[in-house]
Amino acid sequence: MYIKKSFIFIISILLLFFTSCNERPSPQEVVQFLLDIRNCNFDAVEKGIEKNKQILNIGYQFLNGFIVYPIHMAVVLGNVDMVKLIAKPNNVNILLKTGAKTETETWSPLSLAINLNCDPEIIKILLENEADINFVDEIRGTNIFHEFSVYRNIDVWEIIKEYATPENLNKEGVERGLTPLIALIGEQMREDNINDPDVIYLLQSFIEHGGNPNYMIYYRDYAFEVVNFLNNYEVFEYKQVLLDGMKNSPPIEDSEILI
Numbered sequence: 067m068y069i070k071k072s073f074i075f076i077i078s079i080l081l082l083f084f085t086s087c088n089e090r091p092s093p094q095e096v097v098q099f100l101l102d103i104r105n106c107n108f109d110a111v112e113k114g115i116e117k118n119k120q121i122l123n124i125g126y127q128f129l130n131g132f133i134v135y136p137i138h139m140a141v142v143l144g145n146v147d148m149v150k151l152i153a154k155p156n157n158v159n160i161l162l163k164t165g166a167k168t169e170t171e172t173w174s175p176l177s178l179a180i181n182l183n184c185d186p187e188i189i190k191i192l193l194e195n196e197a198d199i200n201f202v203d204e205i206r207g208t209n210i211f212h213e214f215s216v217y218r219n220i221d222v223w224e225i226i227k228e229y230a231t232p233e234n235l236n237k238e239g240v241e242r243g244l245t246p247l248i249a250l251i252g253e254q255m256r257e258d259n260i261n262d263p264d265v266i267y268l269l270q271s272f273i274e275h276g277g278n279p280n281y282m283i284y285y286r287d288y289a290f291e292v293v294n295f296l297n298n299y300e301v302f303e304y305k306q307v308l309l310d311g312m313k314n315s316p317p318i319e320d321s322e323i324l325i
Contacts, residue, residue: 091121103139133163141178158197180213186221208239211246232276247277260304273311280321
């Protein structure tokens, strides 16, 4: 009888322990955890994770519907060590909610990191923790290369180019309809710096990794704008790289008329 009671007591204690460990953190605990991240209080953040790992995957919803998650907070801060501490395979693909409705979920941590021009090491950490390059922005239907085409940090490219394939470099985004390469060309020309060696390098590298400039033919007005631009400005090296890419890539419909 004594042994039975002792056994029941021990089991009860263990159940109590595991139940307490698995309880969902309270809103107050979540807010404090986010504040500790914001204040770069590493000791407090580590203790929060040790107490309950669930806290890494729980966001806090403000009155305006905006929901902030720990991983997004760390990325926005741009603190490499904090991102390294918080990033896990089960939270690097959480979408930041910018409103109460699910259709307003947009930013993944990876998308934020690129859009905020964060330290490339942060992007590397997210990718090492299995951040999905094709799960960047649910609404705009973009992947990591669509996002990159706007911000074009060479150091970031050196990290993400190993993930570049013809499939994702030629994926059409939902919002603008452009592939990453076509978006890159447009952004480069908009800034009117296409004689810059880094700009030429990015164009060439996109093409070498499978980006097909002939997809421009799907956007005829845009395509002829590009052709006219290149014909009217002294951008010989850029133009040659683009023309070579068009000639050496599979034609799309009647794209030969652009060459």
